[in-house]
Amino acid sequence: MTPQPRKRVGVLISGRGSNMAALIAATMDPAYPAEIVAVVSNVAGAKGLETAERHGIATMVIPHRDYESRAAHDDAVHAALKGVGAEYVALAGYMRLLSPHFVRKWQGRMINIHPALLPSFKGLDTHARALAAGVRIHGCTVHFVTEGMDEGPVIAQGAVRVLPEDTEETLSARVLKVEHRLYPMALRLVCEGQARMSDGRAVIDRKGADDAEYLLSPPEGG
Ligand code: GAR
Numbered sequence: 001m002t003p004q005p006r007k008r009v010g011v012l013i014s015g016r017g018s019n020m021a022a023l024i025a026a027t028m029d030p031a032y033p034a035e036i037v038a039v040v041s042n043v044a045g046a047k048g049l050e051t052a053e054r055h056g057i058a059t060m061v062i063p064h065r066d067y068e069s070r071a072a073h074d075d076a077v078h079a080a081l082k083g084v085g086a087e088y089v090a091l092a093g094y095m096r097l098l099s100p101h102f103v104r105k106w107q108g109r110m111i112n113i114h115p116a117l118l119p120s121f122k123g124l125d126t127h128a129r130a131l132a133a134g135v136r137i138h139g140c141t142v143h144f145v146t147e148g149m150d151e152g153p154v155i156a157q158g159a160v161r162v163l164p165e166d167t168e169e170t171l172s173a174r175v176l177k178v179e180h181r182l183y184p185m186a187l188r189l190v191c192e193g194q195a196r197m198s199d200g201r202a203v204i205d206r207k208g209a210d211d212a213e214y215l216l217s218p219p220e221g222g
Contacts, residue, residue: 007034007191008037008086009036010084011038011040012039013041013093016048017049019092020052022184023036024057025184033188034088037058038057040059040062042077048093058084071102088106088111088191090110090111091145112150115140115175116150117138118141131171136161138162138175139157139160139178140157140175141156141157142155142182144202154202156185160178
């Protein structure tokens, strides 16, 4: 079979960029179905920009403060993505709400990672809120982006057990490790056409078995 050309992905960040780095690492494998054609940040000096540059990936800073409206800023981001021929967009710690107009243009081709098991704990401070709520299982979600904040059809989720001694720091560190495994896997599904949006839901045609049939916390037995 002739190999398919790699899909061209633009990554949007606002900060540290560790999920972006996980995506970059995945793309180092020539068999991975995506390449990152640009990293765009709305924040000048975002740490992730240096990481991208070190890997020879084009970076662009488009500060939202330079634009009079959210829509105008989003238009500039859209133009930048089109300018590098991006076919897909991965939000990786992009801490800006996107205008409906922008979301519609990338519908089904834009994904986000969120540090909680959606639809629980949308928004900020997810780990502190999970601890305060006393949940026993927490985790992260990759979803197609729709107009609501941290909403949209779920593509993949990863769960971690919440431990009695957990602090926000320990819990977020464990979830972040899972994020770094989950995001490249989910982007692969989307770029290979194994995850797609249909009638407002994510349809997954995954070949292969899951790691585990279920996750329970606390564990069974004892
Ligand atoms: C990640 O934990 C990501 O899930 C979260 O921001 C962090 C960015 O870290 N995103 C959101 O909260 C989106 N609602 P990173 O810059 O190191 O990838």
